[in-house]
Amino acid sequence: MSQLIIRGGRRLEGEVGIQGAKNSILPILAAALVTADQIELRGCPRLRDVDASVRILQGLGCTACWEKNTLLVDTREISGCAVSDRLCREMRSSAIFLGAILARCGQAELSYPGGCELGPRPIDLHLSGLRDLGAEVDDTGGVLHCSAPRIEGREIVLSLPSVGATENLMLAACGAAGITTIANAAREPEIVDLQNFLTACGARVFGAGTSTISIEGRRPLHGCTYTVMPDRIAAATYLCAAASAGGTVFLRGGREEYLSTVTAVLREAGCSILSDGNGIACCCKGRLSAVRPVRTAPYPGFPTDAQAILMAAFLKNRGATVFEENMFENRYRHVDELTRMGADIRVSGRTAVVCGVKSLHGAPVCCTDLRGGAALCVAALAAEGETAVREICHIDRGYEDIARDLRFLGADIVRTES
Ligand code: EPZ
Secondary structure, eight states: EEEEEEOOOOEEEEEEEEOOOOOHHHHHHHHHHHHHHHEEEEEEOOHHHHHHHHHHHTTOOOOEEEETTEEEEEOEEEEEEOOOOOHHHHHHGGHHHHHHHHHHHHHEEEEEEOTTTTTTOOOOOHHHHHHHOOOOOEEEGGGGEEEEEOOOOOEEEESSSHHHHHHHHHHHHSSSSEEEEEEEEOOOHHHHHHHHHHHHHOOOOOOBBSSEEEEOOSSSOOOOOOOBBBBBHHHHHHHHHHHHHHEEEEETTOOOGGSSHHHHHHHHHHHHEEEEEEEEEEOOOOOOOOOOEEOOTTTTOOOEEEEEEHHTTTOBBEEEEEEEOOSOOOOOTTHHHHHHOOOOEEETTTTTEOOOSOOOEEEEEESSHHHHHHHHHHHHTTSEEEEEEEEEHHHTOOSSOOOHEEEEEEEETEEEOO
């Protein structure tokens, strides 16, 4: 069983390159299906979720091969339109393939993606949007059978700005005759990246980054060479690591415009942050201060994916900070593990109050989910003594090599295989 051994108490000093964005490459890999051509994806992070997506593409008859961080995908030939239950279960966000397979094949079969550590992960908005486009969706018996011999462009209004539903419907709409408009669309930067990829493949997609996205379907698409945007949550993680341990770090390739709500809170707490076209510099000295309540919200609000890692960075602040998790039902699972390290956190429903303590101590802790696991590493950097972080397979889903990256920043961290 792999684990991370972290010896905390030392300030960080160093520079790290920011990996490609997990939540951008996953929908882009699904979009590759729609192009029916050869795609060269550069800056691709080597992640468990990316490997799972590649296996889904290969299961559909596509080919894929790696050249360091470049992934070459060939979707010219496909042999089916069904994704096996085993592959669907490997990655919760496999639902993102539904729209792409439908656009390519006119039908699709996937098993219902289960919930995950964060709580139930419904896809009712995905399915109602596909039905709006004319697809027949039978979701009985745990397997989704979708057929749409002819998808017609329509206006779709999402009741929630769901990231996955927005992406799924953008891809389905590429196969629809006419114009599809998605209202109340999610505005995340990863959706803009998906639009930019589709545009590079000859699609006509407009409005990503705003609440209304338009797609002109049934255009002849082709392959392209595309560089994936940097991962804003990985960047937020390493900023929070510096806030937690103190020190001066530079995130090469980090784009502050994608995580301005996170840097605003870190500045309020007392960090000095500067950024330019090359990256983000962060300097944290002395004890940070508590800040106004941190409420997670759809982009451009505070990202739910940064909630756990910011909480971990604020465990020794002067004063108390209130967190409100409004996106997922069960996203405080890291709190019990942080408490083992001496944190003082009180949770009530969607609210968690973090009361700053004078010191933290290393302890054996267990990852509960992807970002909760990263939070344990952030906290361990500020803890006296040694912390052993177990179940790090969760972290490997979203970070290419968190130990390598934190070592670049001067952390004392090793990965052991036992
Ligand atoms: C994406 O998940 C990200 N995953 C998540 O990142 C991220 O936390 C989330 O967006 C919010 O920003 C990927 O991009 C692969 P949603 P997604 O649909 O698409 C409810 C990480 O750590 N909802 O925007 O699943 C849903 O239950 C991961 O990198 C419905 O009710 O998020 C949730 O409460 C974790 N019905 C809220 O909307 C639906 O049909 C936001 O979900 C769809 C969603």
